[in-house]
Amino acid sequence: MELSPKDKTAILNRLKRASGQLRGVTRMIDEDEDCAAIVTQLAACTRALDKAGFAIMSSGMQSCLAGDRPEEERKESLRQLEKLFLALA
DSSP states (O other): OOOOHHHHHHHHHHHHHHHHHHHHHHHHHTOOOOOHHHHHHHHHHHHHHHHHHHHHHHHOOOOOOOOOOOHHHHHHOOOOHHHHHHHHO
16 A cells, blocks of 8 residues: 555654654653543544554545556455454554
8 A cells, every 4th residue: 555645744743743652651650640641642642653554444444446457456455454444443
């Protein structure tokens, strides 16, 4: 699957944000910070990863549907995307 430059930039930014949040969670645990604050940051990291995954799926679905490929090949791509989508759910 090929991502558009705009989508790729947005997805990479989300993943970098999630990476920073995860480093923050690790630091918070090392420093014995409040459990509620740790869980709040971990939840934010999870949401950022979910959004990146859904953005990748959306881009994949668009390229799959817009492709100039045989019908059976498009159907197989859609089946694979459906499995990936369910893995994120």
